């Protein structure tokens with residue numbers, strides 16, 4: 001049987017790299033500096049004291065395309081290695097046992113130079129061989145190798161002339177910016193030689209800085225005054241970094257993007273999922289040594305280790321916050337004020353954190369926004385409603401009576417309130433609703449009931465078409481004339497009836513069938529306040545017609561106060577009532 005070998009079409013490969021693998025042609029800079037760094041790392045394995053350096057220069061003659069020059073004093077390549085590693089795509093010298101220390105691993109990075117250039121000229125001298133080799137490679141797959149007379153120090157020099165249409169990537173500013181972008185934290189000095197030599201990479205990385213320095217760096221770099229800088233560490237990922245606490249609140253579950261470096265070379269500024277979902281209140285800068293990037297070097301391959309790293313980094317944030325409650329409670333309070341949603345999520349998930357954070361967490365109550373600590377000072381009997389509509393109905397009345405009712409309608413709140421007893425055994429936690437709450441209103445005396453009798457009877461008659469009954473009680477605040485209360489069935493009725501009004505015949509008949517049998521006369525109540533001066537006046541008036549108007553208007557007003565959307569009939573009531581009062585006012 002004849003045996004054949006695949007042939008690789010290099011032009012196709014370059015097209016694949018430039019159009020599908022790499023997001024921008026400028027990655028050639030990243031690949032070149034990365035090779036320089038790896039070569040220095042390899043040399044240091046043989047000569048531990050070797051001081052590695054990388055240099056770049058740009059030649060831009062008037063009548064020719066500019067040429068980028070990059071040199072390193074790394075391990076270099078022997079003649080045999082040049083044949084082996086440069087002439088074969090996918091061959092890499094970095095897949096040995098010690099490959100964990102190298103940034104490269106696929107053996108394709110150098111090809112990215114062909115996206116911007118028609119020839120790679122590489123001069124190299126290995127520390128293992130006293131020979132200067134010149135390799136010239138072309139995108140059609142042809143290459144030449146020459147042993148040069150001239151001697152050079154061990155290391156590698158590459159010349160890359162821009163091809164037509166790509167000279168914009170060969171500008172001094174552009175090159176310097178790209179080196180800084182990808183290589184700001186690379187471990188060996190990188191200089192740009194122009195009129196003067198400038199160091200392009202930083203001498204200290206954020207993960208080596210103390211908290212103050214890291215905050216300063218965050219301010220300089222991102223122009224944001226972060227609330228705090230939390231040190232991050234993961235043994236599994238050999239990861240180190242800083243989580244910056246954002247100074248503004250962020251939508252719950254917003255995806256935060258992180259700036260992640262792999263072996264100190266920028267992977268991407270948009271990495272999601274390296275921190276747990278609940279950590280949406282921080283953004284981080286991280287260096288990871290033990291996670292594998294994909295060949296594009298723009299994201300991580302999704303392996304199980306990533307999950308573990310995420311967990312370990314999350315633990316760092318938790319531990320830090322716990323510590324902060326003791327070492328800097330003022331700062332912790334500031335963080336809570338901005339990010340309580342995230343911390344509530346954390347507290348809900350983790351009993352230990354619940355016990356530590358709960359006292360600091362704020363809730364919306366009838367007495368305003370209060371932390372659990374403040375609520376506990378006020379009462380040992382915690383009342384809450386799990387539903388926003390009910391809270392709206394209750395809050396005003398509760399407030400005027402100085403009763404604290406917590407609005408448990410926000411995400412996680414009911415769950416958090418429900419667990420209060422586990423940390424504070426002296427507390428009782430009770431769910432309340434408008435009807436039970438109304439029974440706290442005091443009944444009228446026999447005398448007062450007699451006075452209000454006609455009015456309540458009239459109100460029952462007027463409100464009957466709206467499936468609402470009337471009540472008269474004493475309650476605070478006295479400036480509230482009437483309070484509409486309802487239960488879930490009645491609320492369902494209101495919503496479906498309102499939908500029916502807004503939809504076509506077929507749909508409304510379906511809704512009609514759904515809601516028939518559902519109506520109970522006492523599902524909704526309008527509770528008049530005997531203490532209210534307007535109510536007092538109406539009770540004393542014998543003008544039945546005008547009293548009817550007042551009842552209708554108070555009914556609509558109570559609905560509006562409770563934020564119930566009005567049905568068509570109710571809008572008509574409001575119109576009718578207002579117009580009659582206006583007419584009466586102007587004496588018609």
Ligand SMILES: Nc1ncnc2c1ncn2[C@@H]1O[C@H](COP(=O)(O)OP(=O)(O)OP(=O)(O)O)[C@@H](O)[C@H]1O
Pocket residue numbers: 031035036039072074075076077085086091092093094103104105106107108109110111155156
């Ligand atoms: N500056 C350099 N000094 C020494 N050897 C080099 C240098 N540049 C490239 N090489 C050699 O050429 C090989 C191929 O390089 P290339 O950039 O294509 O791939 P890689 O760095 O091995 O992996 P990756 O595709 O992940 O970047 C390298 O493995 C290395 O042996």
